[in-house]
Amino acid sequence: MGVIIGEELPSKLVEYLRGHRVVYVATVDQDGWPDTAPISWIVAVSPRIIRMAIDSGVETVANIRSNGHVRISVLGGNLTVSIKGEARIIKERMDSVIVPTTMIEVEVLEVKDDGFWGRNDVEGEALPWSQRRQVASDVAILAELRSEIPSSVL
Numbered sequence: 001m002g003v004i005i006g007e008e009l010p011s012k013l014v015e016y017l018r019g020h021r022v023v024y025v026a027t028v029d030q031d032g033w034p035d036t037a038p039i040s041w042i043v044a045v046s047p048r049i050i051r052m053a054i055d056s057g058v059e060t061v062a063n064i065r066s067n068g069h070v071r072i073s074v075l076g077g078n079l080t081v082s083i084k085g086e087a088r089i090i091k092e093r094m095d096s097v098i099v100p101t102t103m104i105e106v107e108v109l110e111v112k113d114d115g116f117w118g119r120n121d122v123e124g125e126a127l128p129w130s131q132r133r134q135v136a137s138d139v140a141i142l143a144e145l146r147s148e149i150p151s152s153v154l
Helices: 011-016 059-066 129-134 136-146
Strands: 003-006 023-028 034-039 042-044 049-055 069-076 079-091 101-113
Touching: 011 042, 011 069, 011 079, 023 059, 034 049, 034 059, 049 059, 049 079, 059 079, 059 101
Parallel strands: none
Antiparallel strands: 003 101, 023 034, 023 069, 042 049, 049 101, 069 079, 079 101
16 A cells, blocks of 8 residues: 655656656556556656657547546656556647657646555665565565466456
8 A cells, every 4th residue: 555645746746757767557458457658758848747648549548538547657767656647738749750649738636655665665765676575565465466276266
């Protein structure tokens, strides 16, 4: 379970989202199902505003057009954060690229720290992913996920 840390991006997250990062953006499709997409053109303009450039023909843009609810997942830079926001199209077609690309602006509504003890040590330093296999809980959890589930449990 994550911990809500505020209604705006902390300075470390603003700095991290200055470009050349991959995040995952979740939207809601016309049938009410979550739709996720990796997005690499993303910039935090301020602690309350994020802008993204997205191919105009993808479902993410269509979903934002009909329902602006988004959640952005950031995994990297010692951050495990999700950002809830309200997205809107501010430019149907960007001038800077030849491919039809839409500029989306997201108003940040909530920032949640999704880190937990398996990802961070008690000092808050990130546990390198290469060392995760050494964590006893990871070994036990992965073993159980790979095991057969008796039909009586299902």
